[in-house]
Amino acid sequence: MNYQYPDERGHFGQYGGRYVAETLMPALLELEQAYAEARQDPEFQREIDYYLKHYVGRPSPLYFAERLTNELGGAKIYLKREDLNHTGAHKVNNTVGQILLARRMGKKKVIAETGAGQHGVATATVAALFGMECEVFMGKEDIRRQSLNVYRMKLLGAKVIEVTSGTATLKDAMNDALRHWVTHVRDTFYVIGTVAGPHPYPLLVRDFQSVIGIEAKQQLQEAEGCLPDVAVACIGGGSNAMGLFYPFIDDLSVQLLGVEAAGFGVATGKHAASISAGSPGVLHGNKTYLLQDDDGQIQHAHSISAGLDYPGVGPEHAHLNDIERAQYVSVTDDEALHAFHQLTRLEGIIPALESAHAIAQVIKLAPTLGADKIILVNLSGRGDKDIHTVAESSGVELL
Amino acid sequence: MATMSRIEATFAALRQRQETALIPFITAGDPDLKVAAEIILTLVDAGADLIELGVPFSDPMADGPTIQASSERALAAGTTLSGVLQLVAEVRKKTAVPLILMGYYNPVFCYGVERFVRDAVAAGVDGLLLVDLPPEEAAEISPLLHESGVALITLLAPTTPRERMQRLAAVAEGYLYYVSMTGVTGGQKISPEDIRLAVDDLKGMTNVPVGVGFGITTVADACAVGTFADGVVVGSALVKIIEKYGKSEELLPEVAKFVAELKGGLTALTS
Ligand SMILES: Cc1ncc(COP(=O)(O)O)c(C=O)c1O
Numbered sequence: 001m002n003y004q005y006p007d008e009r010g011h012f013g014q015y016g017g018r019y020v021a022e023t024l025m026p027a028l029l030e031l032e033q034a035y036a037e038a039r040q041d042p043e044f045q046r047e048i049d050y051y052l053k054h055y056v057g058r059p060s061p062l063y064f065a066e067r068l069t070n071e072l073g074g075a076k077i078y079l080k081r082e083d084l085n086h087t088g089a090h091k092v093n094n095t096v097g098q099i100l101l102a103r104r105m106g107k108k109k110v111i112a113e114t115g116a117g118q119h120g121v122a123t124a125t126v127a128a129l130f131g132m133e134c135e136v137f138m139g140k141e142d143i144r145r146q147s148l149n150v151y152r153m154k155l156l157g158a159k160v161i162e163v164t165s166g167t168a169t170l171k172d173a174m175n176d177a178l179r180h181w182v183t184h185v186r187d188t189f190y191v192i193g194t195v196a197g198p199h200p201y202p203l204l205v206r207d208f209q210s211v212i213g214i215e216a217k218q219q220l221q222e223a224e225g226c227l228p229d230v231a232v233a234c235i236g237g238g239s240n241a242m243g244l245f246y247p248f249i250d251d252l253s254v255q256l257l258g259v260e261a262a263g264f265g266v267a268t269g270k271h272a273a274s275i276s277a278g279s280p281g282v283l284h285g286n287k288t289y290l291l292q293d294d295d296g297q298i299q300h301a302h303s304i305s306a307g308l309d310y311p312g313v314g315p316e317h318a319h320l321n322d323i324e325r326a327q328y329v330s331v332t333d334d335e336a337l338h339a340f341h342q343l344t345r346l347e348g349i350i351p352a353l354e355s356a357h358a359i360a361q362v363i364k365l366a367p368t369l370g371a372d373k374i375i376l377v378n379l380s381g382r383g384d385k386d387i388h389t390v391a392e393s394s395g396v397e398l399l
Numbered sequence: 400m401a402t403m404s405r406i407e408a409t410f411a412a413l414r415q416r417q418e419t420a421l422i423p424f425i426t427a428g429d430p431d432l433k434v435a436a437e438i439i440l441t442l443v444d445a446g447a448d449l450i451e452l453g454v455p456f457s458d459p460m461a462d463g464p465t466i467q468a469s470s471e472r473a474l475a476a477g478t479t480l481s482g483v484l485q486l487v488a489e490v491r492k493k494t495a496v497p498l499i500l501m502g503y504y505n506p507v508f509c510y511g512v513e514r515f516v517r518d519a520v521a522a523g524v525d526g527l528l529l530v531d532l533p534p535e536e537a538a539e540i541s542p543l544l545h546e547s548g549v550a551l552i553t554l555l556a557p558t559t560p561r562e563r564m565q566r567l568a569a570v571a572e573g574y575l576y577y578v579s580m581t582g583v584t585g586g587q588k589i590s591p592e593d594i595r596l597a598v599d600d601l602k603g604m605t606n607v608p609v610g611v612g613f614g615i616t617t618v619a620d621a622c623a624v625g626t627f628a629d630g631v632v633v634g635s636a637l638v639k640i641i642e643k644y645g646k647s648e649e650l651l652p653e654v655a656k657f658v659a660e661l662k663g664g665l666t667a668l669t670s
Binding site (some may be wrong): 007021023279280283296297 | 419455457459461462463464474479480481503504505507508509510519523530531532533535536550554555556557558559560563578581582583586
C-alpha cells in the first residue's frame with residue numbers, strides 16, 4: 001500500500017475538502033501555500049523540533065504497563081505517554097506547529113475553539129510563549145464542566161469567550177470561532193485543535209501530531225524489536241489517533257483501532273460515535289461522518305468526556321473507515337469510568353477521560369489476544385482536569 | 400435562444416426601468432411555514448423584485464445572531480427542506496417572483512443532490528445560493544443545476560483576490576452576490592464607497608447583474624448601494640421585524656411598510 005492522501009484539493013476519497021464561505025477561501029489558500037513552503041523548509045522543522053524537545057519535553061516515554069497487562073492476561077500493553085507533555089496532553093504538539101506557522105505568516109493574533117479546554121490551554125500556552133494575543137471560544141456547558149482549564153487559560157493571558165449559541169458545546173464553539181475568523185481573517189490565525197475543519201487543517205494537524213506515531217514506532221522497535229499488532233486511540237475529532245496511526249499506515253500488519261464515545265450507549269441516541277452511528281454530511285468546512293437527522297440538521301453529541309463530545313470526526317478517519325484500513329468501535333461513559341479507575345489503581349497513572357476510552361477498549365481487547373501480541377495505546381492526556389467529573393460520577397462532593 | 404429565466408426576465412425589466420432590484424431575505428419557516436407563505440406574498444405586493452428564502456440549518460456558521468436565532472425558530476417550528484420546497488410550490492401558484500433558496504450545503508446533500516434538483520425545479524425554485532459551497536466543491540451539484548436551468552449563485556467577498564473574482568465572475572449564473580463586508584450577516588456598518596469600487600470593478604468582469612448584501616439595514620444603506628449595484632439584499636433588518644412581531648396581526652403590515660420604504664427609496668433614485 002502506498003497511501004497518498006489528501007489529494008491536492010484536500011480530499012480523502014470522498015471526504016474532506018473546503019466547504020467554507022467565500023470570505024475564508026483566500027485565507028485557506030494562503031495558509032495552504034504558506035504551509036507547503038514551510039513543509040519544505042528544514043529551518044521550520046528544526047524550529048518545531050527544538051520546541052518539542054526543550055519546551056514540550058519530547059520524546060514522550062513509551063511505557064510497558066506490566067500490571068495492567070498481567071491483570072488482563074493477554075497481549076502486552078504499551079502506553080504512549082502524551083499525558084507527560086507540557087500542558088498535559090497531545091494537543092500541544094499541534095499548537096507548537098501552528099503557532100510557528102502563524103509567526104512565519106506574520107500573524108499577531110490567534111484564536112482557537114476548545115471542548116475539554118486542553119486545546120485552549122495548549123493554544124494559550126504557546127501564545128504566551130510567543131507573546132501573541134489569544135482568544136479561545138468555549139461552550140458555556142464546557143466552561144462549567146472544565147472550570148480548571150478555563151482558569152488556566154486566563155492565567156496564561158488568553159481571553160475565554162463564552163459561546164451560548166446552539167448546544168453551547170464544542171461544535172458551537174467552532175461555529176463561533178469560524179464566525180470570528182470570517183470577520184477578522186486579515187490579521188488572525190485560526191489554530192484548529194483537531195484533524196477537522198477545511199483543508200489544509202486536517203493535513204497540517206496530522207503532520208504536527210505524527211511525532212506521536214514516529215516516536216512510538218522507534219521506541220517499540222527498541223523495546224520489542226517489532227511493530228505493534230494493534231494501535232489504539234480515542235477519537236474526538238481524531239488528532240491523537242491520526243498522529244498515532246499515520247506513521248503505521250503503510251504497515252498493513254498493524255491494526256488501527258479508533259475508539260469513539262458511546263456516551264449512554266449508541267442505542268440510546270445519546271452518544272458521540274459519528275463513524276459507528278452517523279452518516280456522511282458537511283460541517284465545519286469538510287465532508288465527513290456526522291451525527292445528524294434525516295433533514296441534515298446536526299444533532300447533539302453526548303459524552304462524559306468534553307473532548308470527545310463532538311458530532312463529527314476528521315475526514316481522514318471517515319476515509320480510513322470506508323477503505324477499511326482502520327476500524328472504529330465505541331465505549332460507553334461507564335466503561336470509560338471503569339477504565340479510568342483501573343488504570344489509576346494498577347499503574348498509578350490518572351488518565352484523561354478521553355484517553356480512558358482507549359484504555360476501556362484495551363481492557364476488552366487484550367484478554368482476547370495471546371501473550372505474544374502487542375497493543376500500543378495512546379494515552380493522550382492526564383486526568384487532572386477530570387477529577388471533578390469523576391468525583392461527581394461517584395457521588396463525591398469536592399470543595 | 401432558450402427562453403429567459405425568471406431571474407433574467409426580472410433583471411431585464413428592471414434595467415428597462417433603470418431600477419435597482421430589491422431582494423429581501425427571510426428564513427423559510429420563521430415563525431412557521433404557513434406564515435412564511437403570507438410574508439412572501441406581502442413582500443411581492445410591497446415591491447420585492449426577487450426573494451431569497453433561507454433554508455434553516457442547525458449550524459449557520461456564516462450568519463450573525465439575528466439569522467441564527469431565526470434559523471432556530473424555523474427549526475423549532477418543524478421546518479424541513481421538503482417543507483421549504485412545498486412552500487415554494489404553493490407560492491409559485493400565485494406569483495412569478497424569482498425565488499432563490501439560500502443556505503448551507505448539508506441539508507441539500509442529505510436530501511440527495513439529484514432528488515433535490517428535481518424537486519426544486521418542480522416546485523419552481525429559480526436559484527440556489529449555498530454559503531459554504533465554493534465553486535471548488537460544487538462539481539457534484541452544479542452540472543445538474545445547470546441542465547435544469549436553476550442558477551447556482553456565486554458569492555464574492557472583499558477578501559476575494561482580483562484574479563479569483565475574474566475567474567468566478569466570468570462563469571457566473573443568475574446574478575453575482577457581492578458580500579458587502581468582511582464578516583457574518585447582520586454585521587457592522589458598511590462602507591458604500593469601498594463597495595462601489597469593488598462593484599464597479601466586478602461589473603466589468605461579468606455578464607450577469609451584481610447584487611450586494613450582508614449588512615444593508617436601512618433605507619439609506621439600500622439607496623447608497625442602489626446607486627451603483629444592480630440589486631440590494633436586505634436580510635437581518637427584515638428578519639428582526641419578523642422576530643419582533645412573530646405571529647401577531649401587526650406582522651404583515653410592518654413587513655409591508657418596511658419593504659415599501661426600501662422600494663420607494665430605490666425607485667426614487669431613478670426619477
Ligand atoms: C486528552 C485528550 N485526548 C483526546 C482528545 C480528543 O481530541 P482528538 O480526537 O483530536 O485527539 C482531547 C480533546 O480535547 C483531549 O483533551
